[in-house]
Amino acid sequence: MKLTIHHEEENEVRLLYYKLIEAWNNRSAADMANLFQDEGNLIGFDGSFIEGQSEIGKHLATVFFDHPTASFVQKIRKIQFISAHVAKLHAIAGMVPPGGKDINPAxxxxxxxxxxxxxDVWKVALFQNTPAAFHGRPHMVEEMTEELQEELTENSRAPEGAQGF
Incomplete structure (x- = not known):
């Protein structure tokens, strides 16, 4: 039996991800946490595992308070529906340091x-942000950085409010 997914469902999942990235870039712990299910999970870049929407909000508030966080530049690679009510999204992301113009490949x-x-509301059940070190394959880091830098350049030319969307 083939799963039939409508284009608007894919757009809703895409928008959920974009809202998540936008909340990070705006340093809004509350907005970001509100996108998660009550029992949602966040796995951070450093391996931190945070469970539950309220704990995610507390964790992010501390991160934003204690650190001048970089902004994400992202590119969705694939959205796949596991069922009509469950989807997985795969993306690549780079970060631009505060005050910077270019992606930090590290x-x-x-x-x-x-x-x-x-x-009828899409929520984040799990979000994982894994380092893309590509040990022993520096050309892959370079290729990914170039691709994300192109996204950054394209988004800087987009009309205001259209970045990444």
Whole structure:
């Protein structure tokens, strides 16, 4: 039996991810946490495992308070539906340091998101941000950085409010 997913469902999952990235870039712990299920999970770049929407909010508030966080530049690679109410998203991301213009290749990441639809609303069940070190394969780091830098350049030319969307 083939799963039929409508284009608008894919767009809703894409928008959920973009809202997550936007909340990070705006340093809004509350906005970011509100995108998660009550029992959602966050796995940070450093391996931190945070469980539950309220704990995610507390964790992020501390991160944003204690650190001048870099902004994400992202590119969605694939969205796949596991069922009509469960989707997984795979993306690559780079970070631009505060006050910077270019991506810092040392913190490139692979991002995975599992989204579930409850009461007609898509929520994050799991978001994982994994370092993309590509040990022993520096050309892969360079290729990924170049691709993300192109996204950054394209987004800087987009009309205001259209970046990444």
């Amino acid at each position: 913190v490139n990441a692979i991002q995975s998101l599992i989204a579930t639809k409850e009461n």
